[in-house]
Amino acid sequence: LKTRLFDELIVLILLSRRDKYMKKLKVGIIGCGGIANSKHLPALTSQKDKCEIVAFCDIIRERAEKAAAQYGVEGAQVCEDYHDLLANPEIDVVHVLTPNVAHCPITVAAFEAGKHVMCEKPMAATTADAQLMMDAWKKSGKKFTIGYQNRFRKDTQTLFKACRSGDLGDIYFAKAHAIRRRAVPTWGVFPDKSKQGGGPLIDIGTHALDITLWMMDNYEVESVTGSVFEKLGHMKEATVGNMFGPWDPEKYEVEDSAFGFIKMKNGATIFLESAWAINLRESREASCTLCGTKAGAEIIGGMSKAEGEYDLVFNKTDYGQLTEETLSPGGTIAFFEGSSDKPEEVECKQWLEAILNDGEPLVKPEQAFTVTKILDNIYKSAAQGKEIKFA
Numbered sequence: 001l002k003t004r005l006f007d008e009l010i011v012l013i014l015l016s017r018r019d020k021y022m023k024k025l026k027v028g029i030i031g032c033g034g035i036a037n038s039k040h041l042p043a044l045t046s047q048k049d050k051c052e053i054v055a056f057c058d059i060i061r062e063r064a065e066k067a068a069a070q071y072g073v074e075g076a077q078v079c080e081d082y083h084d085l086l087a088n089p090e091i092d093v094v095h096v097l098t099p100n101v102a103h104c105p106i107t108v109a110a111f112e113a114g115k116h117v118m119c120e121k122p123m124a125a126t127t128a129d130a131q132l133m134m135d136a137w138k139k140s141g142k143k144f145t146i147g148y149q150n151r152f153r154k155d156t157q158t159l160f161k162a163c164r165s166g167d168l169g170d171i172y173f174a175k176a177h178a179i180r181r182r183a184v185p186t187w188g189v190f191p192d193k194s195k196q197g198g199g200p201l202i203d204i205g206t207h208a209l210d211i212t213l214w215m216m217d218n219y220e221v222e223s224v225t226g227s228v229f230e231k232l233g234h235m236k237e238a239t240v241g242n243m244f245g246p247w248d249p250e251k252y253e254v255e256d257s258a259f260g261f262i263k264m265k266n267g268a269t270i271f272l273e274s275a276w277a278i279n280l281r282e283s284r285e286a287s288c289t290l291c292g293t294k295a296g297a298e299i300i301g302g303m304s305k306a307e308g309e310y311d312l313v314f315n316k317t318d319y320g321q322l323t324e325e326t327l328s329p330g331g332t333i334a335f336f337e338g339s340s341d342k343p344e345e346v347e348c349k350q351w352l353e354a355i356l357n358d359g360e361p362l363v364k365p366e367q368a369f370t371v372t373k374i375l376d377n378i379y380k381s382a383a384q385g386k387e388i389k390f391a
Contacts, residue, residue: 025352026090028055028115030082030106031097032067034188035120039149040095041071043348050352051093057085082106086113093355096120099188099195100202104129111140116355120147122206122375123368125197130372137365145351145361146368148210150286152343152350155299155312156211158327159290162297162314163215169294171216171268176208177284178274183243184233184256185276191233191252199254201228202375205274207286210363210371211299212270215290219370220265221390226378228258232277242277260378272378 027044029036044053055077058064068076079085086094086109094110096103096119104124110117117137123146124130137144150156162168178200185203189195196202213219232238233256239246257275264270287299295316314325347362354361377388 023356024049025051025092025355026054027051027093027095028057028077028085028088028091029053029067029095029097030057030085030110031095031099031102031120032056032058032060032063033097035147036067036095036097039147039344040097040118040120040348041067043342043344044095045071046342046345047348047352050349050356055079055085055088055091057082083109086110086115091115093118093352099192100125100197101129101195104132107133108136111136111142111144114140114142116143118145118147118351121210121368122146122202123365123372125202125376127373127376130369130376134365134369143351143355143361144365145354145363146365147347148207148363148368149343149347150207150211151214151362152346154341155327156215159215159297159299159312163217163290167295167314168290168292168297171218171290171292173268173291174212174216174270175289176205176212176270176272177287177289178204178208178272179278179280179282179284180204180243180276181280181283182238182241182277183283184239184247184252186242186244186247191247191254193253196254198375198379199233199256199258200274200276201255201258201260201272201378204276204285205258205260205272206371206375208274208288209270209272209374210368211286212272212288212290213367213370215288216268216270218264218266218268219367221370221374222263222265223387223389224263224374224377224381225261225387226258226381227260228255228379228382230255232256232279238277258378258382260374260381262374272374 044051052073053071054073056064056068056072057079059080061080064078068078077085077088094115094117096106096117098106100122103119107117107119124133233252234249236249256277260272262270262272287301289298290296295314297314300311300313312327316323351361353359381388
């Protein structure tokens with residue numbers, strides 16, 4: 001009996017200290033700017049039992065040094081050339097957090113170096129670049145995902161479950177909302193078309209489209225028609241009231257609003273709206289409206305709401321009446337296990353566990369590729385003044 005009790009005690013001690021003996025993923029960060037410091041680095045730090053950040057790269061060395069001092073392990077690698085980071089055999093995972101046009105070459109090089117890759121949204125600035133990334137990923141045998149953290153919010157998780165349960169029936173019409181009345185980002189390279197590839201469509205429209213396609217579980221596109229406007233971005237008087245302070249109209253190179261009409265092969269239709277600056281009263285960001293044969297649903301505010309708040313509304317017919325059902329912000333159970341409600345932390349946890357347990361990341365590369373292809377062709381449609389047919 002004493003021997004058995006002793007053995008059980010040893011097992012309990014080992015279990016209590018299992019994190020010490022578990023393999024921790026070694027993470028390298030390429031791009032130590034705004035999205036790294038506001039999202040990825042805090043999220044990775046929240047998962048210390050699964051990973052440690054061992055390398056930091058940025059073309060501005062001081063940014064890499066600052067990030068390493070705050071978030072890195074002792075003696076973390078700091079460099080300005082991403083090839084130096086990728087040459088580090090210790091690194092398992094790379095997070096690519098650079099301007100959009102740099103996503104492709106860095107991601108391709110990371111796969112060739114044998115790393116798992118989390119790339120910040122969008123996958124790429126063009127379809128051609130996204131295809132190169134897909135090809136490199138398929139050859140590598142590594143894990144790949146894109147940073148669409150809005151899938152991990154409580155409201156989107158709840159709506160996704162309703163869609164998969166068939167509560168809405170056949171979803172045949174949807175709207176993807178990414179509207180800011182006045183919230184042009186005035187920092188970094190956001191207004192620089194050569195580095196970002198575009199403005200609000202590629203920046204925030206990408207989130208709204210990702211959520212909408214994911215809810216519909218439909219990635220078979222027939223055609224895209226787009227309209228892109230450069231109306232307010234070059235007007236000094238339009239900068240009044242901008243959330244991030246006045247922007248410089250002389251240096252504003254991208255669209256201020258863009259819209260897309262997307263027809264799917266099964267006849268379903270999506271209307272995508274995006275704007276950093278537009279004369280609409282209400283902002284609606286990273287949200288969607290769904291119309292199905294059994295019911296409809298609408299995420300009204302999305303990212304425009306305060307953290308922890310949301311307004312998911314279902315509409316249908318009950319008892320011979322038109323009804324609406326609004327869910328309480330505290331009334332749902334998280335779609336994924338874990339105590340954190342922060343989407344970026346849940347996203348990070350799921351990503352790291354997919355690598356450690358040889359699972360699948362929630363955001364699949366094929367899905368993100370379709371998002372990029374649609375956005376790219378909205379720009380092309382607007383430039384050519386015609387509908388773009390998909391193969």
